[in-house]
Amino acid sequence: MTDRLRHLTTLEGLDRTALVRLLDRAEAIRHDGAPRDLLAGRTVLNLFFEHSTRTRTSFELAAKRLGADVVNFDVALSSTNKGESLLDTLHTLEAMRLDALVVRHKENGTPELLARHATSAVAVVNAGDGQRAHPTQGLLDALTIRQQRPDFENLAVVICGDIRHSRVARSDVHALAALGVGEIRLCAPPALQPDPAEFPGCRIGEDFDTALRGADVAIMLRIQKERIVDAALPDDGAYFARYGLDARRLALARPGCLVMHPGPINRGIEIADAVADGPQSRILAQVANGVFVRMAVLAELLGR
Amino acid sequence: MTDRLRHLTTLEGLDRTALVRLLDRAEAIRHDGAPRDLLAGRTVLNLFFEHSTRTRTSFELAAKRLGADVVNFDVALSSTNKGESLLDTLHTLEAMRLDALVVRHKENGTPELLARHATSAVAVVNAGDGQRAHPTQGLLDALTIRQQRPDFENLAVVICGDIRHSRVARSDVHALAALGVGEIRLCAPPALQPDPAEFPGCRIGEDFDTALRGADVAIMLRIQKERIVDAALPDDGAYFARYGLDARRLALARPGCLVMHPGPINRGIEIADAVADGPQSRILAQVANGVFVRMAVLAELLGR
Amino acid sequence: MTDRLRHLTTLEGLDRTALVRLLDRAEAIRHDGAPRDLLAGRTVLNLFFEHSTRTRTSFELAAKRLGADVVNFDVALSSTNKGESLLDTLHTLEAMRLDALVVRHKENGTPELLARHATSAVAVVNAGDGQRAHPTQGLLDALTIRQQRPDFENLAVVICGDIRHSRVARSDVHALAALGVGEIRLCAPPALQPDPAEFPGCRIGEDFDTALRGADVAIMLRIQKERIVDAALPDDGAYFARYGLDARRLALARPGCLVMHPGPINRGIEIADAVADGPQSRILAQVANGVFVRMAVLAELLGR
Known part of the structure; x- marks a missing residue:
């Protein structure tokens, strides 16, 4: 007990x-x-x-x-x-x-x-x-996933965005790892990747297409626009081209892959409208949870 | 129903x-x-x-x-x-x-x-x-009038001030017209008069004394000081001289004419102290309503 | 009654x-x-x-x-x-x-x-x-004292700081005088001393050591940093040296002398950490009261 x-x-x-x-x-x-x-x-x-x-x-x-x-x-x-x-x-x-x-x-x-x-x-x-x-965010994300995919051992979860500076990523990983999620993948531009020692057991990469392949859940992080500049990425459009979640990319994941975001979302930067508002989006369920x-x-x- | x-x-x-x-x-x-x-x-x-x-x-x-x-x-x-x-x-x-x-x-x-x-x-x-x-303002104004003058068909109501930019005037007119008020008069300096097509059935004029004659209710609107300048009126005093409600003007209306204002009032610009605080004022009843x-x-x- | x-x-x-x-x-x-x-x-x-x-x-x-x-x-x-x-x-x-x-x-x-x-x-x-x-402050201060020293007639209470500009000092004195406190001493730099006519029956002085001797209660006031400059005192440290309550000074008072402050406290300016957090401090009791x-x-x- x-x-x-x-x-x-x-x-x-x-x-x-x-x-x-x-x-x-x-x-x-x-x-x-x-x-x-x-x-x-x-x-x-x-x-x-x-x-x-x-x-x-x-x-x-x-x-x-x-x-x-x-x-x-x-x-x-x-x-x-x-x-x-x-x-x-x-x-x-x-x-x-x-x-x-x-x-x-x-x-x-x-x-x-x-x-x-x-x-x-x-x-x-x-x-x-x-x-x-941001522990209540970690809990609500875990709850949102559990409502649709309770078999955590078999899941591959991708978290994409500014992992290095994200309290959401840290609390999500703490919750999901303790709950036995099979595979956690972190995806970020090199300048926004975390110290791997902080995320033991997670796979860290920079190619979003690779990370998404076969994933059951994609958690998109909010990017601070200042960071994009810091990270020497040319502009919003270039960030979206490499790290935005659109319908083409989502098709790389497993069918029915859950789409999540802690909000507020930057449409057209981290996520395309069709995905944010699409049937796989759990973004509003996150808010309710x-x-x-x-x-x-x-x-x-x-x-x- | x-x-x-x-x-x-x-x-x-x-x-x-x-x-x-x-x-x-x-x-x-x-x-x-x-x-x-x-x-x-x-x-x-x-x-x-x-x-x-x-x-x-x-x-x-x-x-x-x-x-x-x-x-x-x-x-x-x-x-x-x-x-x-x-x-x-x-x-x-x-x-x-x-x-x-x-x-x-x-x-x-x-x-x-x-x-x-x-x-x-x-x-x-x-x-x-x-x-x-501003629909709740329209309702509360109608309620305030009804408490004292329930015979709407026989009423003449004047609304005076910056009609053109006023959501209060629009909602008041929607309420009072639907409730069957006999006559609605709108009074404003030419630069602040509305498109008559927006206010069908209302009489629009620029002379306040004329508008007040025989009125049962005078609704004074708050004037934005910026507007006075825009409207090329020389200053507060000139606005008050032409469109302010003072005791002399109020005497032109029907005895017991109700005085109303959505607040906050500009004393000495739209309305004289003696009228705002006088026995015909329903301004605080409006707030309560x-x-x-x-x-x-x-x-x-x-x-x- | x-x-x-x-x-x-x-x-x-x-x-x-x-x-x-x-x-x-x-x-x-x-x-x-x-x-x-x-x-x-x-x-x-x-x-x-x-x-x-x-x-x-x-x-x-x-x-x-x-x-x-x-x-x-x-x-x-x-x-x-x-x-x-x-x-x-x-x-x-x-x-x-x-x-x-x-x-x-x-x-x-x-x-x-x-x-x-x-x-x-x-x-x-x-x-x-x-x-x-600041009448509720005066009441809570009186209550805080009464909880420990109900025999008001026999008490000597010191209030120290910017008496001249303090609503707390005024309300404290009104409460304590009416409740029969034996002796009220006000201590401030000359530039921050009040008009004695405002504080009848109080002893006013500028030497804090003298004021503290034999005191049962010391109420320290918050000093506005702007005032220190106005009062031509060189800096925070100099104010503390002359008007700050530290352990050495507190020892001049009667044993168990209550230490009070309306908050928020400026540590190291009006009061030393060891006194603010020490066993004689009633500062948090004041907040609760x-x-x-x-x-x-x-x-x-x-x-x-």
């Missing part, structure tokens, strides 16, 4: 049992809903140092649908601008009696720092830190 | 029965309140591409007083800044399971675009688009 | 009975909680003209924990930017049917202005105005 989770800062190191329990709980919520008063009287505070209206909204809806009080603490306007340290902000918020702190920060490791210093009453949930982890996964995580961390 | 409304994007084309039903429902809420749990478990998302704290707050209060979960999606900080298309934003939000999307946008027709592409589960409510429509009308609209669109 | 409070704009003039009742109520809420539905159906609107995420969050949590609907009216983005007057904003918000208006403003006296013009249905709560008053005090105030003003 797995111990009850205290925080969710990364999927790295979580074992299969813990992951499956969270996915099962999310799936149960998707089917049956959850009690509207499960977290009545509890407080969830969103502490976003980077703006992400989508992820913040997903967490806000998840918490409200379990009956929690939700407060958005707008850091851009807050005392941290007045030079207050991160830990002083943490302890101040804790003193107001929080139950969960959902944090996004551009620095790697901020959620762990907060979790290490938090009192036992507060659960820290990572909503994305630097290039390191995002709320269920976050409800499951909050229920698991805060439920009595 | 009128079909149940699916969306509220404009009042244009709504028949008398549908309008009266909404007004009756708003009036009933004003008198008797509404069940605090009518929309329990439902989600209303405010998607404002233009800032309007007043209108957003009115919708937020309306939804909360019916027990809905309310999320303010701050577009200025959101993914739409990252180049996400409007329809991708719509479908992403829908995937999070919304019941109503309250939208304000500077482009004409955005609410229709969203309503056309929305799934059957989501009701779109227009909180103002471009110069085209705004919440009741929005409760009625949400209840009508979302109620089971 | 004291009359029921209508507004809370300042502690000045509140008698001991009224203060004790609020403190007792806050203490009872701390021990026993409060009914989650005490303010069900009531609306609390936060109207912050100055950003203060901490204070706003404390009020928001207080109101939500009593079951009120809470709306944050973001003034920076609102109609007041379009030139709407403060009183027109007040009356507009009132027309939406508010129960409490929590206001912060940089101008002295804004909450009184609003309270004077508010209808009888609306309670105004001052969340800080200019340099004048802040929520209880605000619950008590809202319950007192709005409770039926």
Whole structure:
């Protein structure tokens, strides 16, 4: 039996049992809903140092649908601008009696720092830190795949894009490897390939056609336009020509290959309209699962 | 019998029965309140591409007083800044399971675009688009008039100001014409007069004294100061001299003529203090009715 | 018997009975909680003209924990930017049917202005105005002291920092004097000392060591870095050397002297880490009491 989770800062190191329990709980919520008063009287505070209206909204809806009080603490306007340290902000918020702190920060490791210093009453949930982890994204991606391809051992999953700088890629790989996915392929231009030591067991390559052949799932990452320039790729069109997912390329994958993307999508850069909106796209299912996964995580961390 | 409304994007084309039903429902809420749990478990998302704290707050209060979960999606900080298309934003939000999307946008027709592409589960409510429509304002203005002057057939209503660019004027005229108001007069400086084809059956003129004579209701529009310059009027004082509503002018109207304004008012530009704060002013009643009308609209669109 | 409070704009003039009742109520809420539905159906609107995420969050949590609907009216983005007057904003918000208006403003006296013009249905709560008053801070500071040193008559309390510009100092002194604190000492650099007429009965000095000797409570104020320059003090280090609270200085006070600060703290400027985080620090207790005090105030003003 797995111990009850205290925080969710990364999927790295979580074992299969813990992951499956969270996915099962999310799936149960998707089917049956959850009690509207499960977290009545509890407080969830969103502490976003980077703006992400989508992820913040997903967490806000998840918490409200379990009956929690939700407060958005707008850091851009807050005392941290007045030079207050991160830990002083943490302890101040804790003193107001929080139950969960959902944090996004551009620095790697901020959620762990907060979790290490938090009192036992507060659960820290990572909503994305630097290039390191985005655990609820990893969970929702695993759930989305499981809904259609539960035989993880036999799957080949391709993740394509700026792997080097992607917290989504890292959390996806942590989840999928622990859940026993047969083969994980990472595809990126050389300048955006990661240190292989960070991704043990993954095949890393630069040719997208090769990577896609026989794949069951293609997870396309959002490319930051600045990166394209940094990576000395001539322009959007050239990136799309080599790393965009269009119908011709998708035909190289196994029939029914799932198409995924964490959003927001850059149409015509990472992905063609026909594929983003086509029958194999699971992009909106990912968004829907995002709320269920976050409800499951909050229920698991805060439920009595 | 009128079909149940699916969306509220404009009042244009709504028949008398549908309008009266909404007004009756708003009036009933004003008198008797509404069940605090009518929309329990439902989600209303405010998607404002233009800032309007007043209108957003009115919708937020309306939804909360019916027990809905309310999320303010701050577009200025959101993914739409990252180049996400409007329809991708719509479908992403829908995937999070919304019941109503309250939208304000500077482009004409955005609410229709969203309503056309929305799934059957989501009701779109227009909180103002471009110069085209502001249907809840039209409803609340009609309700405010009806509370004091229910005999619409016998009324002369003047709307004065920048008619050409006003979504308030358009929605007011759609509501009042469908409800059978006897006479609608539009008064504006020549540069701010609308295409008469857009306002069939309305009398359009530039002399405010003439327009006011015998009127039962005067609706003053907010003038954008930029417009005054555009319209080659020398300054605020000159605008007030010709189009401001002061006590002398109000005396030209019928005794007890109602004074209305969608707010926020420019005192000393469209309206004199003594009139804005005087016994004939219904400006604050409009604000109060705004919440009741929005409760009625949400209840009508979302109620089971 | 004291009359029921209508507004809370300042502690000045509140008698001991009224203060004790609020403190007792806050203490009872701390021990026993409060009914989650005490303010069900009531609306609390936060109207912050100055950003203060901490204070706003404390009020928001207080109101939500009593079951009120809470709306944050973001003034920076609102109609007041379009030139709407403060009183027109007040009356507009009132027309939406508010129960409490929590206001912060940089101008002295804004909450009184609003309270004077508010209808009888609306309670105004001052969340800080200019340099004048911050009554819930005064209450939470008094509560924090009372929890450890209830024998107010025998206490010596030092307040140190920019007294001249501090609304916290003013509200603290109003509360503590009315509650019978034996001795209140104000310590500041000459340029930041207040007019003694504003602080009758207080000892004012510039030597912090002298002020601390035998003190039971030391309330350190946040120094605005701009002020240090204005006050012609060379730099942060020099300020700390003369007015910072470190372990050596704290030893001059009575054993167990309480250390307080309204936050956010400037470590190494007003206060040393070892003192801020030490066993005598009540800084986080102040934050916790802040929520209880605000619950008590809202319950007192709005409770039926």
